[in-house]
Ligand code: PEP
């Protein structure tokens with residue numbers, strides 16, 4: 001029996017037989033009687049057919065489309081064929097091209113493009129695998145409960161695996177944000193990274209504890225039975241709604257009543273962002289207070305006890321309201337937007353606040369103020385909210401006097417004054433969509449600067465950490481409602497930073513909850 005441990009793992013427990021995933025092993029490789037050029041070309045076609053026949057979704061499908069393009073890229077095919085003409089064997093030529101092309105990527109400054117080098121290596125491995133006899137290629141398919149052990153795994157390796165048999169991964173390379181980690185979380189199975197795999201042999205008995213990061217090789221009877229007990233009480237996908245299982249609240253973003261309904265059907269803990277703009281955009285004139293009240297009240301009733309976070313009007317930037325005739329601006333994203341309009345035009349803001357307050361009699365409403373850059377804006381908005389409350393008192397209209405008030409943290413200014421803001425509000429919600437564009441100075445809709453628009457850039461990640469720390473210091477909840485919230489690869493980092501809720505598109509609620517439940521913080 002041997003124990004190895006790592007601090008890089010995704011949660012879960014698994015038991016099975018080691019299956020060493022071969023790195024295009026020499027023993028399974030037999031060049032056929034075809035000429036090397038024919039061998040290469042038929043492996044190329046087989047690889048294309050294989051990818052075309054693979055059903056994949058999301059990021060994986062994007063990766064595979066890129067791989068398909070690479071298979072017909074002359075940079076690859078001509079480099080290999082030139083080497084074969086010089087006398088190299090088919091496999092040797094593909095290996096050489098893989099080295100040569102991937103080393104070109106090392107010289108690229110852009111981190112994202114540089115990381116594409118793994119795709120080149122992955123595509124070349126696939127071609128080499130398809131040069132082996134079909135029997136050899138499929139002999140590695142697992143036939144019993146297995147733990148896949150490999151130095152490194154690529155997407156094209158995992159798409160070929162039979163997940164009715166794979167119970168876990170033990171890998172030398174990779175991280176909790178890698179493709180394998182995301183896949184493992186999706187299947188509710190553990191993955192350990194950073195484990196030296198040289199001493200593990202095909203057929204070894206393995207116990208994998210992704211929660212503690214421990215691997216036990218060939219356990220003795222006592223250890224095995226202790227592990228069996230843990231395994232019996234372990235559930236990879238606890239029932240949605242089970243108290244204390246999910247580390248943070250999973251809210252939904254909604255832009256209409258239909259979406260609020262869907263959010264509730266999908267088991268969201270509430271609505272983390274109700275974009276009120278849709279009400280303003282669907283007509284040719286401002287919606288009246290009563291029209292707004294009816295909509296918000298209906299949404300509140302649908303949410304019942306769960307919070308409904310209504311964001312006050314966020315127009316300007318790329319969202320125009322033709323009937324409002326706002327002045328034309330050279331830089332709309334840096335212009336008259338959101339809270340700036342609301343505070344400058346009380347005839348717009350007050351009916352909305354009154355409508356929101358009135359709807360708070362029907363549920364648990366939270367008011368969210370967008371595009372805040374100064375504490376004074378919050379103080380002024382709170383003053384208007386108090387004023388509206390007094391008016392409603394005078395009119396004997398019911399509302400919740402404890403209604404929570406929060407701010408969107410989505411500008412660099414609000415990050416820098418997060419501690420001061422946290423003293424004035426009940427909660428923070430981070431708009432990573434805008435925050436990324438303002439921190440990175442990259443218009444979120446401009447594809448020529450898309451490489452700068454990266455929420456994982458160290459600058460944005462540091463901003464997120466500053467926000468989370470400021471909220472923790474003042475003991476207020478801090479959520480994320482931008483697209484980053486539904487990025488499974490980012491969620492472990494967001495949890496570690498201390499975010500207390502994630503608000504995701506309605507369709508992503510269950511998937512997000514499942515992912516979160518398997519993350520080890
Ligand atoms: C954001 O900026 O991240 C956000 C949630 O708001 P919107 O996308 O509506 O600007």
Ligand code: MG
Nearest residue numbers: 410431433434
């Ligand atoms: Mg925004």
